[in-house]
Amino acid sequence: MDPLKLQGLSSLQPTLDGAKPSPEGGPDFGDLLKQALNEVNQASQTAEGEARNLMLGESADMHSAMLAVQKADLSFQMMMAVRSKLIDAYREVMRTQL
Numbered sequence: 761m762d763p764l765k766l767q768g769l770s771s772l773q774p775t776l777d778g779a780k781p782s783p784e785g786g787p788d789f790g791d792l793l794k795q796a797l798n799e800v801n802q803a804s805q806t807a808e809g810e811a812r813n814l815m816l817g818e819s820a821d822m823h824s825a826m827l828a829v830q831k832a833d834l835s836f837q838m839m840m841a842v843r844s845k846l847i848d849a850y851r852e853v854m855r856t857q858l
Contacts, residue, residue, distance in 0.1 A: 796842070800835045807832035 807828040813819040 796839065800832075800839045803828070803832040803835045 807825075810819070810825040810828040814822060814825045819825070
């Protein structure tokens with residue numbers, strides 16, 4: 761076996777105090793999910809504001825309103841796809857027998 765591959769496995773050993781090992785140069789997965797949810801929420805709020813302005817006559821730019829609505833819709837669809845994959849992965853892990 762390649763000794764270089766074995767060196768990478770040392771980071772997989774559990775810590776003695778039970779704490780999570782720190783990520784090596786990457787952001788936390790939970791933080792990435794929170795950021796993505798915030799971006800989807802922001803896109804939805806922007807689309808709602810653009811549509812409201814268009815309906816109230818405060819804006820005549822239908823093009824930007826439609827783009828904002830489509831962006832929010834696409835972001836929401838992507839979020840739901842990620843959610844479904846996470847649930848599938850969780851169920852698969854739960855089915856795994858020790």
